[in-house]
Amino acid sequence: MSVPSASVASAGRQQTSAPGWLSRNAAGYLFLTPWLLGFLGLTLGPxxxxxYLSFTDYDLLQSPNFVGADNYIRIGTADPKFAAAMKVTLLYVVLSVPLKLIFALALAMAFNRGIRGLPVYRAVFYLPSLLGSSVAIAVLWRQLFAADGLVNSLLYYIGINGPSWISNPxxxxxxxxxxxxxxxxxPMIIFLAGLRQIPQDMYEAASLDGASKARQFFKITLPLLTPVVFFNFVIQTIEAFKAFTPSFIISEGSGGPINSTLFYTxxxxxxxxxxxxxxxASALAWILVLIIAVFTAFSFLTSRYWVHYDD
Incomplete structure (x- = not known):
């Protein structure tokens, strides 16, 4: 008879504890409500x-017509423009991401040595990251590299007839x-924060052992900075895959001459x-999601071989 009574007592405690649990966490869920509504209505729902639309034939005017995997089959077998867009996007990613990270790391190391007015320089060099994806900067860039733009004007003064950089594939x-x-x-700001975390006594010990600056970089700086390099590499690659505004504005939505700037987006x-x-288009979007997911998973799987943490 003691076992049923214990079960009844346990059930009673669960019934009485449930309202108490809700009352203790009600404030938290109330503050989470705007985010939950935004996530469900603006992210997960769309x-x-x-x-669903990726499996349909939908033109925004008529009701979606379910076609199964026809869209995906067409992308993989009968869409040469898809292959052209992928080629341009991959080339853009392969070129832009390493160059950006190398340039950012070089400047971060220069700033890490300590210069006067570092906050001002840091703000000035960070400003392009805030403005670079804007329509105004893309329009300015188109004017700079036009046939009669500033770049060709400067080249003309040194005896070089520059091409029309935008219209030449x-x-x-x-x-x-x-x-x-x-x-x-x-990425420069992130690299600078990572460099500030490297103990200076390691460089002092390496200098006493006769290690050159280049050897210190490859044996101390770069290995200890690999977690930051990995983070920047993943983030910047994903952003490069999603790049849209520069191509849209500079090519005026056409993808450039001979699809030379036809980004996937x-x-x-x-x-x-x-x-x-x-x-x-929805099928194309989900393929892009899959490409980014595969890249991210591959990056994390291979990171164990070159990213060095404290342990």
Missing amino acids: ALASL RYSLYTLVVLSVWQFGS LYLYQEAFSYFRMGY
Whole structure:
């Protein structure tokens, strides 16, 4: 008879504790409500809707027509423009991300030595990261590299007739790479914070042993900075895959001459809002999500071989 009575007492305690648990956590859930509403209404809900639309033929005017995996099959087998957009995007990622990180690390090491007015320089160099993705900067960049722009004007003074960098398919993508590298401020600040965490006595000991500056960099700085390098590499690569505004503004939405600046996101935009193939565009969007997810997973799996933590 003692076992049932114990069960009844335990159930009673659970019933009485539930309202108390809700009352103790009600304030927390109340403060979380705006975020939950935003996440469900602006992130998760639209994402699930686009996943459904990726299996349909939808033009924004008529009801979606379910077509199964036809959109994905067409992307993989019968869409040469998809291959062109992927080629341009991958080349942009491969060129822009390493150059940006190298440039950011070089300046961070220069600032780490200690100079007067460091907060001012840090703010000035960080400013392009805030403005670089804006429409105004993209318009300015288009004017700089136009046939009669400032870049060619400067080249003319030294006897060089520069090409039309924007309209020439040999150079148009590289102007966007330069624009991306110019936005080095964000990784530079992160690198600078990582450099400040490296103990100075390690450099002093290496100097006493006769290690050169280059050897100190490759044996001390770079290994201890690999977690920061890994973080910046993943973040900047994801941002490069999602780049849209520079290509859209500089090429005026066309993707440049011979699709030379047709970023994947720009092609997605064209399919959705120029040709009103919203279902097909949704399939393209989910393929981009898959590409970024595979890259991120691969980066984390391989990080164990080159990222060094305290342990």
